[in-house]
Each structure stands twice: as C-alpha cells, then as structure tokens.
Amino acid sequence: MTTMNPTVLLTGASSGIGRELAITFAKNGHPLVLIARTELPLRQLATELNQKYGVPVEVFSCDLSTPEAASKVYDFCNDNGLQIDILVNNAGVGDYGLFYEMDLEKQCRMIQLNVMTLTSLTHLFLPAMLVRQRGYVLQVASIASVLPGPWMAVYYATKAYVLHFSEAIANELKGTGVSITCLCPGGTATNFFQEANAGKSAFLKNANLMPAAVVAEFGYKALMSRKTVAIPGWVNYCMVNSVRFFPRNIVTRVSQQLSRPVQ
Numbered sequence: 001m002t003t004m005n006p007t008v009l010l011t012g013a014s015s016g017i018g019r020e021l022a023i024t025f026a027k028n029g030h031p032l033v034l035i036a037r038t039e040l041p042l043r044q045l046a047t048e049l050n051q052k053y054g055v056p057v058e059v060f061s062c063d064l065s066t067p068e069a070a071s072k073v074y075d076f077c078n079d080n081g082l083q084i085d086i087l088v089n090n091a092g093v094g095d096y097g098l099f100y101e102m103d104l105e106k107q108c109r110m111i112q113l114n115v116m117t118l119t120s121l122t123h124l125f126l127p128a129m130l131v132r133q134r135g136y137v138l139q140v141a142s143i144a145s146v147l148p149g150p151w152m153a154v155y156y157a158t159k160a161y162v163l164h165f166s167e168a169i170a171n172e173l174k175g176t177g178v179s180i181t182c183l184c185p186g187g188t189a190t191n192f193f194q195e196a197n198a199g200k201s202a203f204l205k206n207a208n209l210m211p212a213a214v215v216a217e218f219g220y221k222a223l224m225s226r227k228t229v230a231i232p233g234w235v236n237y238c239m240v241n242s243v244r245f246f247p248r249n250i251v252t253r254v255s256q257q258l259s260r261p262v263q
Contacts, residue, residue, distance in 0.1 A: 006136070009033045009077065009084045009125070011064060011117075012091030014041035016190030017140060020216035021088060026053040028220070033058045033082055035073055036091070058082060064091050065113040070120030085132075086223070087125045089118040089162075090140040094155040094192060096259075107154045114158035119165065126178065133177035138223045139166045143186045143236050146243050148252045151259035163229070170228045179226035183219040186236035188212050 008025045012018035014036035022032060026049040034042050039061035046057035060076045062069050077084055092114045095106055122137060129135025145163035149156025166182035173180060189209040215232050222230030231237045243251055 005029045005031065006085030006134075007031045007033065007083060008086040008088060009035065009073070009082075009121075010088040010090060011035045011073075011121070012140075014038060014045065016192060017185065017188060017212045017215055017219075018088075018090040019045060020212040021090060021138075021219065022049060023213070024216045024220045025086075026055045026057070029053070029055060030086070031056040033060065033077060033084065035060050035062055035064070037061060037063050064117045065093075065109040067112065067116070070117050070124060073121065074124040083128070084125050085129070085134065086136045086138070087121060088138040088140070089121055090138075091117070092140065092158070094152055096152055098151065099153045102154075110154055111158060114155070115161050118162060122169070129178045130173075130176055135178040136223050136226070137166075137169075137178070137180040138219060139180065139182045140219070141166070141182050141184045143184050143231065143240050145182075145184055146240050147255045148248070149259060150252065150256040151261070156255075167228060179228075181219070181223045181227055182229050183215070183222065184229060184231045184236070184240065185215045185219075186210060186231075186233055186239075188215050 005028075008030045010018060010022055010025070010032060013022045013034035018036070022034060022045060025032060032046075032049065032055060034046060034057060036042050039059065042059040042061060046059050049055060050057050058080065060073065062072050093110055095102060095110060099107075118139065122139075126135075126137070139162050141162040142159040144152070144156045145159040147156060163182050163184065166180050170180040187209045188211075190212050210233055218232040219230060231240055
C-alpha cells in the first residue's frame with residue numbers, strides 16, 4: 001500500500017462513529033485497514049469507500065473482546081505489509097443496569113474490549129511509529145470518562161481509564177513526533193444506547209444527540225492538529241469542565257439521576 005497519506009487502522013468500523021470516521025479518513029485520502037467483528041458490513045463499506053474516494057481499503061473481521069484479538073490484528077497487518085501510521089481505537093460497548101444484577105461475563109468482556117484490547121493495540125503499534133518519528137493515535141472515550149456512572153458503572157469506569165491512559169501517554173510522547181488524542185463525545189446518534197440496553201435511561205429520553213458524522217469530523221480535525229483531549233459540542237465541554245467544581249458525591253448523584261430508568 002503506497003501513498004503519501006498516512007494509513008489508518010480503525011477498530012469498530014462497521015457502524016456508528018467508527019463508520020463515520022472511516023468515511024472522514026477516506027474523504028481526506030487516507031488508506032484504511034478496517035476492523036470489526038462482522039465481515040459483511042466491513043466489505044460493503046470498503047467497496048463503497050474505494051469506489052467513492054479511490055482509497056485502498058483492507059478489512060479484517062475479528063472479535064476484539066477476546067484476549068488474543070490485538071495480536072491477531074497486529075499479525076494481520078505485518079503479514080500483509082501494512083504500515084500503520086494512524087491507530088484509531090474506536091471499538092467499545094456499554095451495558096445498562098445495576099452492577100450486582102448484571103451478567104459478570106458480559107462485564108468482563110466489556111473491560112477486555114474497552115480497556116485491554118485498546119491498551120494492547122496501542123502498545124503493539126506505538127514502537128514502529130516512534131522509530132519513524134511520526135504517527136497518530138486516536139482513542140475514543142466519552143464524556144462519561146469524567147463521571148462515576150450508576151446504572152452503567154463498568155462502562156463509565158472503562159472510559160475513565162481510556163482518558164487517563166491517553167493523557168499520560170500523550171505526555172510521555174512529547175517531542176517524539178507521535179501524538180495521542182482522546183476523543184470524548186457526549187450522546188451521539190448511533191445504535192449504542194439500544195445495544196447497551198439503555199433505551200429507558202433518563203439521559204436518552206431528554207438528550208439532543210449529536211450526529212455521528214459531526215463527531216467524526218471533529219475527532220479527525222483534533223487528531224490532525226495533535227490535540228490531546230477533544231470534546232465536541234460546547235454543552236459537553238462545559239459539563240466536563242464543570243465537574244471539578246462540585247463535590248464527588250453530588251457529581252455521582254447527578255449522574256445517577258441522568259442514568260436512572262424512566263418510563
């Protein structure tokens with residue numbers, strides 16, 4: 001795959017923000033390596049992007065919630081001679097309910113996907129970027145990363161990890177030519193809430209959801225400008241930055257009111 005534009009590895013590419021990120025990168029001339037669990041939507045998207053924007057697109061179907069997933073993705077790229085210049089860790093899932101009533105295996109798979117696979121992919125692909133002294137990493141977190149999350153406790157905790165992990169490594173990488181950007185969107189018009197069984201949450205009932213394409217475009221611009229934390233939307237930005245001024249018990253209570261189920 002030869003081109004002047006950096007090649008992008010994008011996880012969770014088949015729907016939602018991931019799909020819109022794929023379109024945004026293709027529109028800007030980036031070759032793509034698309035990763036998701038289901039192959040057919042990936043291949044359909046690859047054909048669409050190749051035909052519309054003329055960029056090379058590789059696909060690899062992989063269940064990223066398994067411990068060996070990151071190594072499989074890394075080996076796929078190496079075996080096919082794919083040099084990854086931009087790593088986008090977008091894949092993630094949520095789950096809704098009281099923690100003690102939820103399926104433990106499902107919560108552990110969430111941690112594996114949202115935290116462990118993201119960490120492993122970052123660790124695997126960073127060294128080569130550092131040797132070349134150029135590269136970008138985009139980690140997709142959430143405004144949930146700054147809050148405790150009753151009714152979605154594990155999901156909120158995983159996103160807090162992504163934010164703090166990204167900020168720390170961004171600091172470590174200063175002056176190397178490699179940067180990390182953590183994208184923290186608020187409520188976005190995707191299938192996330194339905195897939196997380198959160199359709200009855202108070203937040204969703206009252207939310208003004210941002211289009212996924214707007215979030216993707218914002219994230220792309222922040223990545224290219226090497227911004228460390230990117231929060232789309234002024235309401236989201238104000239909310240994230242106001243949290244520090246209130247006691248944690250109040251923040252948690254407000255979060256609980258936003259997440260509680262309503263009819």
